[in-house]
Amino acid sequence: MSDQLVLEPGESVASQARTDAPPAILLDRVNKWFGALHVLRDVSMSIAHGERVVVCGPSGSGKSTLIRCINRLETHQEGRILVDNMELSDDVRALDAIRREVGMVFQSFNLFPHLTILENCTLAPIWVRRMPKAEADALAMQYLERVRIPEQAKKYPGQLSGGQQQRVAIARALCMKPKIMLFDEPTSALDPEMIKEVLDTMVTLAEDGMTMICVTHEMGFARQVADRVVFMDRGEIVEQGEPVEMFERPKTDRLRLFLSQILRGH
């Protein structure tokens, strides 16, 4: 976790991509309601290939809902969401194609408790990507090595610590070779001493140029890795920009208040 790699490569990738290639993810005036509750209000944003975005905001601000809309775990009611130039709609085939390209890591890990670590990682490649079993096993071991727990492959999730489980969850998502990774508060359910091992894994991933959207309150991680920080409150994007700029010179009172609260918490 060194500080010198901050921003320097990401910035160029992001600015380049914004001009030429189509964005990895495009949200165009997305609206969503839970019953009468308006949880996403006219959210628009564009994320380039290789860009690392950290989404933060107080609880109930809609940040989790936003990234869950990107792989349609939640459906939006108005506006358009394009992932890799494919529009999210009721079309099942487009949805399958999008879910193959988008990996997700959850706050509560959501590993399959009745399958071994290795089986957790190989299930989707074998059945969704139609990969031969031997190849899927090799791929899974490769990613388990990358998250530094290959020796646990034969164990069940219940036998691992929280930090290890979350790293397995990251490896499981990577085994599908996604182009985009979504992280929904990946460290919020972890004991403090395990947060670092998960963040380290995510930093390595970011260094490899993965497109990432991460909902997190880990401001150190945001500073180190993010090309852009998006601050949400009450269902709308209040402010966005480079992390240093955002954290040191917040423009809105809402962000200032939020930053003072989470900094006091740490």
Added chain:
Amino acid sequence: MSDITLGTAVAAAPEAVPRTAPLSQIGLVGWLRANLFSSWINSAVTLLVLYFVVRWAIGFVEWGVINAVWSVPNNQTQVCRDLKGTGACWAVITEKHRFILFGTYPYEEHWRPALCVLLFVGLYIVSAMRRFWRKELALVWIGVLTLIGALMWGGVFGLSYVPQERWGGLVITLILATFGLAFAFPLAIMVALGRRSSLPAIKALCVVYVELIRGVPLISLLFMASVMFPLFLPEGMNIDKLLRAQIAIILFAGAYLAEVVRGGLQALPKGQYEAADALGLSYWQKTGFIILPQALRLVIPPLVNTFIGFFKDTSLVLIIGIFDLLTAGKTAIIEPAWQGFGVEVYLTVGAIYFVFCFAMSKYSQGLEAELNRHRVR
């Protein structure tokens, strides 16, 4: 005492040597003290209960073994009657066991239902072993069940034809229970999934099915199957009575099992569904690999509960005149010579039911422990 312990602990630092627990706390003596004789009230209750248990056991052995009559010549049951209830008349079982087990099936062909019973038991044992849990097992089931049908009906391979009306006894109970649960269980899974479907038509259909079938007694369903259903059939067309009862039982068991399975589906955290969705698994992949394996493990106890219940509920077919094990037992003692020996017959029939139900229960406990190993840290 605590002072002493503390003192030695400090002296023996850095590590205390583990000791075994005092003898009075462990082993048989410790168990007896903790559970049976922990206070004078408990000791008194223990002794009182022990007295009744021993007295009853001695009485039962006297009645069932020492004073019992094991066989009588030519239906001369006077010997039994002379006992005036002080001894069991097992002669009724000796005399009537073939009828109880096989009903009115032609006497010289009894080896056929007997073989069927063995085939059923063999099928249960093979299916119970996890090392045989693969696709071929389905073929074994189809093969064995076909073979059982051929043996019972006959009319092929030089076997004489035996109409269904003459089948009876244990084999009927096993046929109704085995076919019943083998069809009801998959049906129940589909209905349970359907009840949680996002398609309104499928969901409504499943809800109506469960509520309708569950809302009426099994007896009324059996009556409908045996009396009302034939009225709707065109002239001259007839469906086997056993088959009609079988279908009623499948539908009934299906509705109950569906709710048990649904309980397991509800118990799974939403995150499991979401994780499977996020990985791009299709609905059937998600259901088959992630949801059902976990949901069914969770509901093994209520599932076996329902299985055992239905094994015994097959005896209700007696009201529509099908000769299952219990009906055959009841009929065996209608004959004047053997009237009054119901206790012996019902004890025997009960023991047969018990063996099957207890085996199911024991097996499910083992299965539960084995399948939930992943939860042990």
